[in-house]
Amino acid sequence: MKYDLSRQPTKGAQRTLSAFSSAMFDLLELESFETISVNEICERCDYPRATFYNYFDDKYDLVNYCWYLLATEIRVDEAPQLSPNEILVTYFDRLYQFFDHHKRQMKAILKHNQVDETLVASFTNYLKQTVRKIFRQIFAGLQLNIPAELLVTQCSATLLNLIEWIFLQDEPTTLEEAHRYLSILIGNSKKVVMPGLVQSID
Amino acid sequence: MKYDLSRQPTKGAQRTLSAFSSAMFDLLELESFETISVNEICERCDYPRATFYNYFDDKYDLVNYCWYLLATEIRVDEAPQLSPNEILVTYFDRLYQFFDHHKRQMKAILKHNQVDETLVASFTNYLKQTVRKIFRQIFAGLQLNIPAELLVTQCSATLLNLIEWIFLQDEPTTLEEAHRYLSILIGNSKKVVMPGLVQSID
DNA sequence: TTATAGCTTAGACAAGTGTCTAAATTTAAT
DNA sequence: ATTAAATTTAGACACTTGTCTAAGCTATAA
Numbered sequence: 001m002k003y004d005l006s007r008q009p010t011k012g013a014q015r016t017l018s019a020f021s022s023a024m025f026d027l028l029e030l031e032s033f034e035t036i037s038v039n040e041i042c043e044r045c046d047y048p049r050a051t052f053y054n055y056f057d058d059k060y061d062l063v064n065y066c067w068y069l070l071a072t073e074i075r076v077d078e079a080p081q082l083s084p085n086e087i088l089v090t091y092f093d094r095l096y097q098f099f100d101h102h103k104r105q106m107k108a109i110l111k112h113n114q115v116d117e118t119l120v121a122s123f124t125n126y127l128k129q130t131v132r133k134i135f136r137q138i139f140a141g142l143q144l145n146i147p148a149e150l151l152v153t154q155c156s157a158t159l160l161n162l163i164e165w166i167f168l169q170d171e172p173t174t175l176e177e178a179h180r181y182l183s184i185l186i187g188n189s190k191k192v193v194m195p196g197l198v199q200s201i202d
Numbered sequence: 203m204k205y206d207l208s209r210q211p212t213k214g215a216q217r218t219l220s221a222f223s224s225a226m227f228d229l230l231e232l233e234s235f236e237t238i239s240v241n242e243i244c245e246r247c248d249y250p251r252a253t254f255y256n257y258f259d260d261k262y263d264l265v266n267y268c269w270y271l272l273a274t275e276i277r278v279d280e281a282p283q284l285s286p287n288e289i290l291v292t293y294f295d296r297l298y299q300f301f302d303h304h305k306r307q308m309k310a311i312l313k314h315n316q317v318d319e320t321l322v323a324s325f326t327n328y329l330k331q332t333v334r335k336i337f338r339q340i341f342a343g344l345q346l347n348i349p350a351e352l353l354v355t356q357c358s359a360t361l362l363n364l365i366e367w368i369f370l371q372d373e374p375t376t377l378e379e380a381h382r383y384l385s386i387l388i389g390n391s392k393k394v395v396m397p398g399l400v401q402s403i404d
Numbered sequence: 405t406t407a408t409a410g411c412t413t414a415g416a417c418a419a420g421t422g423t424c425t426a427a428a429t430t431t432a433a434t
Numbered sequence: 435a436t437t438a439a440a441t442t443t444a445g446a447c448a449c450t451t452g453t454c455t456a457a458g459c460t461a462t463a464a
Contacts, residue, residue, distance in 0.1 A: 010461085012412090013411090016412095037449090037451085038452090039450070048412080048413050049413090049414095049451095050453095051412060053451095053452065053453080058451080147383075149367065149373075150364065151387075154387050157359045158356065161352075162352065165349075165351065165352055165355065171349070181348055181352060184347065184348050184397050185352065185353075187397075195386050195387055195389075214430075214431080215441090241421095249442095250443050251422090251444095252423095252424095252442070252443050253442060256443095
């Protein structure tokens with residue numbers, strides 16, 4: 001990303017960022033990400049190519065910014081003070097809620113972009129990276145019988161894989177049923193219990 | 203892939219396929235996949251661009267063929283008659299063996315291609331897809347308390363994530379230690395026990 | 405109001421991509 | 435060894451990509 005998101009954007013910059021991300025979201029519902037060109041993006045929002053390259057490195061960079069916008073909505077950054085097991089369910093619920101809310105948009109995008117292609121992978125990967133950060137913080141102070149990074153990977157993968165199965169592979173599942181699956185996958189038990197914890201700390 | 207791999211390739215075609223894949227393997231040790239161009243590949247193995255496009259759609263297609271060549275070496279396709287838990291460990295061992303054997307090549311490639319970039323993702327993804335096929339077959343006839351596809355995803359993700367951690371994140375781990383981690387991640391117990399199975403069938 | 409610093413933009417650039425044609429060459433089967 | 439079918443190849447094509455320059459615009463602070 002060429003534009004520095006950390007500082008307060010000017011009114012003009014905000015307008016430009018919105019225009020490009022909206023154009024991308026629009027185009028993703030119309031065609032495959034592969035076939036979208038920078039020219040096409042610029043035409044759609046009536047900005048010159050030079051401006052595009054002032055803000056983004058390439059279309060991958062822009063789509064990444066789009067994921068950043070979506071992720072903000074999931075409130076993945078707000079970490080409540082809860083036990084690891086509760087956190088797991090809490091974040092699962094937020095993801096579930098988000099995908100449920102954006103069902104229509106997701107379905108439209110999936111029409112032109114297969115689940116196994118770059119686009120969807122880049123989205124779920126973005127979310128996975130965000131969820132990893134949270135788990136990394138949570139596991140930092142705990143006594144584990146397995147390296148923390150491994151557990152971080154396992155938990156975020158389990159969460160995202162289940163979400164992906166329900167919403168991207170389109171296997172309608174109630175939140176209750178999803179919780180049952182989650183507990184089986186995470187802990188091989190009836191309750192959600194983290195693997196690798198030396199003692200349960202619910 | 204434009205060339206039909208299912209039929210017996212002619213001597214010439216075999217030579218061409220080898221030349222292109224070798225060129226790609228060579229270049230991956232010299233620079234990042236992103237910066238490799240089709241022109242460069244063709245120059246390195248002295249074939250005209252037109253020939254490249256006779257065989258492959260693009261460089262992603264070629265690198266995919268490279269993964270196919272590697273995967274054959276792992277013998278992922280030979281499925282022995284074993285219980286699900288034994289299969290899990292068997293395939294983990296094969297992957298472990300393969301990566302251990304190709305340590306040098308992997309390290310060289312990782313020097314120019316970061317773990318989080320497209321190239322490495324495309325490789326581990328290829329392996330994941332291959333491992334998925336095996337688990338799908340294994341779980342087909344079993345009684346599970348969770349949809350089979352979910353379990354397939356979970357098991358292959360756990361396997362590949364552990365392998366990735368050991369070899370691509372470069373966390374040297376003995377096979378014994380790896381088995382211990384695997385059992386914790388898969389079953390939250392001292393032994394490797396699959397989650398989701400209605401009854402243990404060791 | 406007016407500098408001035410920072411953006412925005414048009415257009416050119418070198419390089420890459422994937423497709424196509426028609427000629428040259430190779431292959432496999434008689 | 436001959437021949438018909440299939441493949442390979444050179445070169446051209448239209449198009450995309452990312453960079454760069456120099457001219458234009460705009461916002462803010464004196």
